[in-house]
Amino acid sequence: MAQLTREDVLKLARLARLDLTDEEVEEFAAELSDVLRFFEQLQKVDVTGLQPTAQVSGLQNVMRADEVKDYGVSPEDLLHGAPQTQDGHIKVRRMIV
Amino acid sequence: MSWQPIADIAAGVASGELRAVDLVEQALGAIADKAEYQAIIATTAERARERAAAIDAAVKNGQQPGRLAGVPFIAKDNFLAFGAETTAASNILKGFNAPYQATAIERLEAEGAICVAKANLDAFAHGGSTENSDFFTTKNPHDTTRVPGGSSGGSAAAVALELAPFALGSDTGGSIRQPASFCGVVGYKPTYGLVSRSGVVAMASSTDTIGALARTVDDAALVMDVMAGKDELDGTTIQRDPASYADLSGASLQGKKIGIIKEYMGEGLDPGVRTCVQVAVEKLRQAGAELIDVSLPSLPLSLAVYYIVCPAEVSSNLSRYDGQRYGYSYPDAATLEESYMQSRGRGFGKEAKRRIIIGTYVLSSGYYDAYYTKAQTVRTKIINEFTAVYKDVDFLLGPTAPTPAFKIGENAADPLQMYLCDIMTVAPSLAGIPGIVLPAGDVDGLPVGLQLMAPQGRDRALLELAKATEEVL
Helix, strand or coil: CCCCCHHHHHHHHHHCCCCCCHHHHHHHHHHHHHHHHHHHHHCCCCCCCCCCCCCCCCCCCCCCCCCCCCCCCCHHHHHCCCCCEECCEECCCCCCC | CCCCCHHHHHHHHHHCCCCHHHHHHHHHHHHHHCHHHCCEEEECHHHHHHHHHHHHHHHHCCCCCCCCCCCEEEEECCECCCCCCCCCCCHHHCCCCCCCCCHHHHHHHHCCCEEEEEECCCHHHCCCCCCCCCCCCCCECCECCECCCCCCHHHHHHHHCCCCCEEEEEECCCCCHHHHHHHCCEEEECCCCCECCCCECCCCCCCCEEEEEECCHHHHHHHHHHHECCECCECCCCCCCCCCCCCCCCCCCCCCEEEEEHHHCCCCCCHHHHHHHHHHHHHHHHCCCEEEEECCCCHHHHHHHHHHHHHHHHHHHHHHCCCCCCCCCCCCCCCHHHHHHHHHHHHCCHHHHHHHHHHHHHHCCCCHHHHHHHHHHHHHHHHHHHHHHCCCCCEEEEECCCCCCCECCCCCCCHHHHHHCCCCCHHHHHHCCCEEEEEEEEECCEEEEEEEECCCCCHHHHHHHHHHHHHHC
16 A cells, blocks of 8 residues: 555545645645655564654653643733634634534 | 854853843844845844843843843744744744743743844754745855755754854754754754753654754853753653753863764765765874764664654644634635635645645554554664664764755755655654764865764763864864
C-alpha cells in the first residue's frame, strides 16, 4: 500500500477537516506515494525486543497542584482573536442542519 | 556597525556607559538598512523603545537592570510575543495578537533583554529554507540567490547580518542547526526539555526544542543560561544542570574523546563540506582532543522515522487551528463543518497541508502500526545506538547538512528532496540530545557549520567543548 489514489487523499482530507483544491488532491496523491515508498525501508528493520519511544524527556507523570492562578490574562484578552463572540463565549455556526 | 559581546553590552548598559534606547535604535536602523534580505516579518519598535527607556530610567535610579540589560534580540515568529502579531509565517495566524508571551521571552525580558523584531521562518517551522513561509523567502546574507536554511532562516540571517546580537529559534529536526550552518553563525539546540516550549507554536511536540542563534559560543551560552530550567507551564521541562553556562573560561580540548560519525561522512556529502570537517578534526587533534571514527548503523533510517513521527505530531498539533477561536476564519460558511473545512483549507499553506495529510495517514486505523508504531520502535533502536556510542566517547561530531546553502527554488518542487536535506540533524532530535553548530570554513564563500553533540543533559559540557573548539577553528 504505497500508492495513494485521489479517493485516499480526499478521505484523509475529510478526516482532517481540510478542504483541498482539485490540483492539490492530484499533486498530493503523487507526492505522498513517493514519500510512502521512502518509508518502506523501515518495514524490513529488525526491532525484536524493542519498545516504541513516544517521548525522550525521561519524565513520568508530572503533577502540579490543582489551584487557580492569576497569570494576568483576562477572558477578554483570550476572546480577542475569536471571529464571533457572545456574552463572553465563542460563538460558532450551527452544527446540526 | 558591529555588536559587542552580549555580556559587554549588558555591563555597559548597567554602568550607564551605553543607553538601551541607542541600542534599540541601532537594531531598528540595521533592520531597515538590510530590509532587502527579508529576514524580518515585523518589528516591535514601539514596545522596544518603551522598554529601553524604562531600562535606562531604572539604571539612572540605581537599580540593577539584569544580566541582559538593554540587549536587543529578534524572535522567530513562532514565539508568542507582545508588540507585533505572532503569525508563525502562516496566513492562518495573520492578525493574531498573542494574549501572553512565551516563557523564553519572559525570562529574557526579566533580565533586561529587548525583543525588537519577529523573524521569518518556513510556515509553522515546516521546512529547511524559508521557502515555505506563506509571506516571502529570506535571502542568504552570503549570496542572495540562495536560501538561508530553515526553518529558523530569518533568525540565522538576522544574526549574520548583525541586525541584533542574538536571535531565538526553534529546532525540531534541525531548524536551528542547519540555518546556522548555511548563514555562518553559532546555533544551539539544547537537550529536549531544557527550555520551556510554553508560548511557542507547537510543531512536533516530542522533538520541539528552543534555542539561540548568535555570533559566538559565549553569547549563545549566556542566552541559554537565562532561558534554561523548569517551567510550570511546560510539564516536559527538565531539571537543568546546576552550573552556569555564562562562564566557559578555561574550557579545554585536552583529553576529550570525540566520535566522528561515519554515517554522516559517506556518499552524498559535498566534497567541500567534507574538507571543512576534516580540517576541523585535524585542528581539534592538534589541540589535544582524541578523535575516533564511530558508527551508528541505524542513522540512515532516521529520516524515514522523523518524517513519520513529525507529520503525525504536526497533524495533531495543527488541529487546533479550526477558525473558531483565533486566526483566519472563512466568513461565508453555512455550517460549523464547512467553517472548519474552508478555514483550514484556505488558511494553511501547501506544506502544512501536505504534513497534515501524511500525519493523518500514518495515524489512521489500519496503517497506525505499520507506520507510526514501527517508526517509534526504530526510534528506540536509534536512541540505543547513541547510548551505546556515548559509552566510548564524550561527544560526537559531524557535518550539519550534506551541502552548503542551496539555490532558491532548487529543491522547492520536490518535497522528498527537501526532506533529505535534514539527514544529519534529525537523529539527534529523535534522541533528544543537544547539538551545536559552529562556523568551520566555507565552500566558495558559502559557510559550512561543524555539528558537535553530547549526551542528554550534558549541555554545559557541550558548550565548554564548543567554546574550546571555536578558539582553535
